[in-house]
Amino acid sequence: MAKKILSANTCAYCLGHLELFGSAVDHVAPLSRGGPHILQNLTDACEPYNRAKGDPLVSEFRERLTGVARHLPPS
Ligand SMILES: [Zn+2]
Numbered sequence: 001m002a003k004k005i006l007s008a009n010t011c012a013y014c015l016g017h018l019e020l021f022g023s024a025v026d027h028v029a030p031l032s033r034g035g036p037h038i039l040q041n042l043t044d045a046c047e048p049y050n051r052a053k054g055d056p057l058v059s060e061f062r063e064r065l066t067g068v069a070r071h072l073p074p075s
Helices: 047-053 058-070
Strands: 023-027 042-047
Touching: 023 047, 042 047
Parallel strands: none
Antiparallel strands: 023 042
């Protein structure tokens, strides 16, 4: 069973403050992949990340972000 990841008015993915970026409720295990529509499967996310995440599992989404970060030039 998926667990609620985070709360406290921060995005579960980027830790951004939801009052700054707008908030959305995200299904940790997407409904399209059999995730249940219950409180324990919901988490807070900012709107930009919620739109970008789509249907992958959180672990898959984080791997995708890590892959993108590897291709960024060093600052
Ligand atoms: Zn976010």
